[in-house]
Amino acid sequence: MIVSKNIRDSVNDWVTHIPNWTHCATLRGYYKLNYHNTDKLMDKLFKYQYIYQIFWVLENDTTGYNHLHLLLGSTLLGENYDVKNKLNRYLGGKQWEYFKYVDQVKPNDLHKYVGYCTKKIDTNNGYGVLM
Numbered sequence: 001m002i003v004s005k006n007i008r009d010s011v012n013d014w015v016t017h018i019p020n021w022t023h024c025a026t027l028r029g030y031y032k033l034n035y036h037n038t039d040k041l042m043d044k045l046f047k048y049q050y051i052y053q054i055f056w057v058l059e060n061d062t063t064g065y066n067h068l069h070l071l072l073g074s075t076l077l078g079e080n081y082d083v084k085n086k087l088n089r090y091l092g093g094k095q096w097e098y099f100k101y102v103d104q105v106k107p108n109d110l111h112k113y114v115g116y117c118t119k120k121i122d123t124n125n126g127y128g129v130l131m
Contacts, residue, residue, distance in 0.1 A: 008121045015055050015114050015129070021071045023083060024113045026101040028067040033058060035126035038068060041091065041098075046130040048090045050076045057117050058126040069117035071105070080104065 027041075038058050046054055053073035060066045076083045084102040091098050105113050121127055 004121070008118050011118055011121060011127065012111070012114050015071065015118070016111055018053065018055070018129075018131075020053070020073045021055075021105045021110060021113070022074045023070075023072040023076070024101075024103050024105055024117070025070045025072060025084070025087070025099055026067055027070060027098050028065070028100050029098060032064075033066050033068065038126060039128070041068075042128065042130060044091060045087070048087075050074050050086075052131075054128075054130045055117065056128055057121055059120045060125075067100075071113060071117055 029037075029041075031037075033041075035058065038056065042054055042056055045051055051072060051074050055071040057069045058066055059069060074083075076086060078086075080102045084099045087099045087102065088094060088097050118127075
């Protein structure tokens with residue numbers, strides 16, 4: 001659909017020009033996510049002292065549930081596994097509960113991370129940014 005591609009391209013351009021993205025992550029709740037509970041999760045995560053910016057996209061999947069793709073601006077240090085565990089504990093979960101994947105953003109590949117996060121974005125998906 002042309003409208004979806006235009007939305008995705010506009011969001012990609014805008015997010016790519018925001019400096020200092022440090023991590024890309026995938027969050028899958030143990031309950032069905034919707035815009036309202038995702039917004040609450042992101043507000044809670046944004047209050048974490050080590051997170052200074054978040055871009056998120058809510059994406060449906062084949063399980064009947066959904067998940068979030070995130071770009072984070074963070075001062076968290078350590079291996080990806082350690083960062084994932086810290087983020088999970090901050091949201092009140094066990095080390096494996098919410099965040100299934102965390103990777104450090106390589107600045108030269110930012111457009112690839114942004115493209116992956118927004119691959120299913122359209123007028124029916126929730127997305128947002130906190131700065």
